[in-house]
Amino acid sequence: MFDPRESLSVTQDGDRLFAKAQQDGVETVWERHEAQQPQCGFCDMGLSCRICIMGPCRVDPFGEGPQTGVCGADADIIVARNLCRMIAAGAASHSDHGRDLVEVLAGVADGSAIGYKIRDEAKLRRLAEEYGVATEDKKPLVIAGELAQAMMEDYGMRQKAVKMVARAPKKRRAVWEKFGLTPRGIDRETSEMMHRTHMGVDNNWQSLLLQAMRNSLSDGWGGSMIATEVSDILFGVPTPRPTTVNAGVLKDDQVNIVVHGHNPVVSEMVSKACQDKALVDLAKEKGAGGINLVGVCCTGNELLMRRGIAMAGNHLMTELILSTGAVDMMIVDYQCIMPSLGKVAACYHTRMVSTSDKAKFPHMAHHEFHPHNAEKKAVEVVRSAVENYVNRGKVLIPVTSQEAVGGFSVEAILGALGGTPEPLIEAIKAGKIRGAVGIVGCNNPKIKHDYGHVTLTRRLIENDILVVDTGCVAVATAKAGFKVPAAADMAGPGLKAICNALGIPPVLHMGSCVDNVRILVLVSALADALGIDISDLPVAGSAPEWYSEKAVTIGTYFVASGVTTHLGPMPPITGSMNVVNLLTSGLKDVVGATFAVEPDPEKAAVFLRRTIEGKRKALGLDARSVD
Amino acid sequence: MKQVVVHPERCVGCMQCMLACATAHSRSLTLFAAVQETPQPKPRIHVGAGRFNEGFPNRCRHCDPAPCQMACLAGAIYRRDSVDTVMINPDRCINCASCAMACPYGVIRFHEDPLGPSGHAIAVKCDNCSARVAKGQTPACVEICKAGALTYEEMDAAMRRKTRAVAHSMSTDADPSAIPAGVALLKSIKQSELQLSGS
Numbered sequence: 082m083f084d085p086r087e088s089l090s091v092t093q094d095g096d097r098l099f100a101k102a103q104q105d106g107v108e109t110v111w112e113r114h115e116a117q118q119p120q121c122g123f124c125d126m127g128l129s130c131r132i133c134i135m136g137p138c139r140v141d142p143f144g145e146g147p148q149t150g151v152c153g154a155d156a157d158i159i160v161a162r163n164l165c166r167m168i169a170a171g172a173a174s175h176s177d178h179g180r181d182l183v184e185v186l187a188g189v190a191d192g193s194a195i196g197y198k199i200r201d202e203a204k205l206r207r208l209a210e211e212y213g214v215a216t217e218d219k220k221p222l223v224i225a226g227e228l229a230q231a232m233m234e235d236y237g238m239r240q241k242a243v244k245m246v247a248r249a250p251k252k253r254r255a256v257w258e259k260f261g262l263t264p265r266g267i268d269r270e271t272s273e274m275m276h277r278t279h280m281g282v283d284n285n286w287q288s289l290l291l292q293a294m295r296n297s298l299s300d301g302w303g304g305s306m307i308a309t310e311v312s313d314i315l316f317g318v319p320t321p322r323p324t325t326v327n328a329g330v331l332k333d334d335q336v337n338i339v340v341h342g343h344n345p346v347v348s349e350m351v352s353k354a355c356q357d358k359a360l361v362d363l364a365k366e367k368g369a370g371g372i373n374l375v376g377v378c379c380t381g382n383e384l385l386m387r388r389g390i391a392m393a394g395n396h397l398m399t400e401l402i403l404s405t406g407a408v409d410m411m412i413v414d415y416q417c418i419m420p421s422l423g424k425v426a427a428c429y430h431t432r433m434v435s436t437s438d439k440a441k442f443p444h445m446a447h448h449e450f451h452p453h454n455a456e457k458k459a460v461e462v463v464r465s466a467v468e469n470y471v472n473r474g475k476v477l478i479p480v481t482s483q484e485a486v487g488g489f490s491v492e493a494i495l496g497a498l499g500g501t502p503e504p505l506i507e508a509i510k511a512g513k514i515r516g517a518v519g520i521v522g523c524n525n526p527k528i529k530h531d532y533g534h535v536t537l538t539r540r541l542i543e544n545d546i547l548v549v550d551t552g553c554v555a556v557a558t559a560k561a562g563f564k565v566p567a568a569a570d571m572a573g574p575g576l577k578a579i580c581n582a583l584g585i586p587p588v589l590h591m592g593s594c595v596d597n598v599r600i601l602v603l604v605s606a607l608a609d610a611l612g613i614d615i616s617d618l619p620v621a622g623s624a625p626e627w628y629s630e631k632a633v634t635i636g637t638y639f640v641a642s643g644v645t646t647h648l649g650p651m652p653p654i655t656g657s658m659n660v661v662n663l664l665t666s667g668l669k670d671v672v673g674a675t676f677a678v679e680p681d682p683e684k685a686a687v688f689l690r691r692t693i694e695g696k697r698k699a700l701g702l703d704a705r706s707v708d
Numbered sequence: 709m710k711q712v713v714v715h716p717e718r719c720v721g722c723m724q725c726m727l728a729c730a731t732a733h734s735r736s737l738t739l740f741a742a743v744q745e746t747p748q749p750k751p752r753i754h755v756g757a758g759r760f761n762e763g764f765p766n767r768c769r770h771c772d773p774a775p776c777q778m779a780c781l782a783g784a785i786y787r788r789d790s791v792d793t794v795m796i797n798p799d800r801c802i803n804c805a806s807c808a809m810a811c812p813y814g815v816i817r818f819h820e821d822p823l824g825p826s827g828h829a830i831a832v833k834c835d836n837c838s839a840r841v842a843k844g845q846t847p848a849c850v851e852i853c854k855a856g857a858l859t860y861e862e863m864d865a866a867m868r869r870k871t872r873a874v875a876h877s878m879s880t881d882a883d884p885s886a887i888p889a890g891v892a893l894l895k896s897i898k899q900s901e902l903q904l905s906g907s
Contacts, residue, residue, distance in 0.1 A: 087905065089905075119755065119764075141854050141855055141856065142720070143888060146856060528904065656890055679900075680901045
């Protein structure tokens, strides 16, 4: 029987719902993680290779057993290839998400995507211009169609560079050109990465990792950036707005529908259906006060950013939310959806619905959404959720919800600053704000739930470092109360003054995981305003509790873009000290940034503060010493 | 006489010893076919997780005197001195589990076994791969371990090696890194993670 020595989460709802799950006999991610121990050291170190069937092979890290695979690949090659495939998978995931949005954009243009529309015409025009699509005297739908076609070109092999690479500062683009890192096509780089890692192709570990960086950039400045920008066009550019977070957003007197997964293509339609008058009336007929839509994970973040819709939890909360017994339906699309959810839901009355042709799960009813039928399907599934309300058993919603503010797109941040990045730059120059850290990424049972995110955030803002966050981190810090204006009191004197003056919290919610590109756009704007490269800025990144392949790709595109990035858990690279040294030190001479690994967020805070003060010094600004 | 020697610091927790052991005690003697057998063969070596989630291959120590042998009322447990092995006779075992109560190491399991009477669970433990050794092979767990956690050698030879390593580490200018850098790095990260979560 799994017996955690201490609480598993820094959050109240996490602990209380875990206790409920145990009481209800529900198996969670923590029990399954425990059952996996000890996890195989060959795999943990990146030293097992399953790429071909002359294998499977492993390299003995102690030097006595086999030192190469059957094909002759040594530890450096095996470790590099494994990491490269993680990056390819992460890039593919985000880029497919972008692809689905481009399809909807094309469907809006030709009228086949019923219920979807252009919400931000100005952004549509701006983006079209970037893609070389003339916009003068052209109707928005025509522009949309041509923009969609141009974006599809970004996915292929006809271009020298993915279009939005042009947004990066000139000096950064020059670095990419110098090392052959400029991404040529979104699908192309992933495809080449898979090719290079086939047996007997790229057997130079540095060459493999350079392609991995190029692949990650095809995601960061390609697939993910398209995802975010097209989402803004179709669903609106986020603006700051209040919201609520944690399990307390579930209501015991309303129909609770939870959306999980990533693409707003699905969650936006569900949101629309939840406002359908006939369905709200049906809910009331069933005895509910109304229909309460909440999110978990990134699709929840998309709805929070644009509509202020509440967030029930992040990655490690997705099973626990169900153990409230209050969820009438969970609707999922793709990515980060644990295949255990159907089994957990079966212990309660919760109906589980899968919607993507790409993502089917055990014990879920499949209702496939496509651009032409999503609006209709959403109404169908929401109706089913409403009808399920009467089947509720005992409900335990163990906390009251926490207020938070989200919606900080780059446009919103610049708006809050008065239209230009100048006030932020002045604050950084004056040392009131030392710099900024983007804290991103997931949860992982290897790290106490949200402990890494909350601890790191607190230490950074205490030291006048502005924090921006996305994904699971954004939920963690919102739950911890960092995203209300009063949280400025937790910040150091410099940051506090700025926050109070602008009426913003010290931690800015910038969106979902594809929205990490908003951070790229922001640092580009700051670098351009100062005429420097991103790697000169007093900024850094961190993923204190990451778990997914997508996170490896995001971390890599941040580093490749010049942002030194800290990781909590160690990636599977310790089998090759050459790879470890390149990633944690050697990359400085290539892209001007590196990775660092440190599970303890207190120590990570010291590292990040030192990194930022070091950048300040190099810019000729005042710099503090950090002990 | 050679015996299986365990080097716990080398165990990476891959559990291949368990697979090889079960396969070696099957009827078909290949992994894929062994998994399909009824009853399924089971490993007699068991990898457990340490405090820092490192692996440890737990096998029968073939004690002398053996607590399990002394506890067995049915007289099913005996020692074959020629191969320094404590054996369980599957035909005399009455499945009372007195041996497991006496065993300080938890290496005895109870199940119907391909090499035992059909339809009847019995006590099962490591037999030092006596059948393989009689054919001139090494024990299955040793053969498959690629990290050097299980070796087949004279205990004295293993201890002499260890003495040499310890003596080397005492010299001035000794290389302090007895374990490879990557292994040490991963170990320290895992320990840090576990300590942070209160273990």
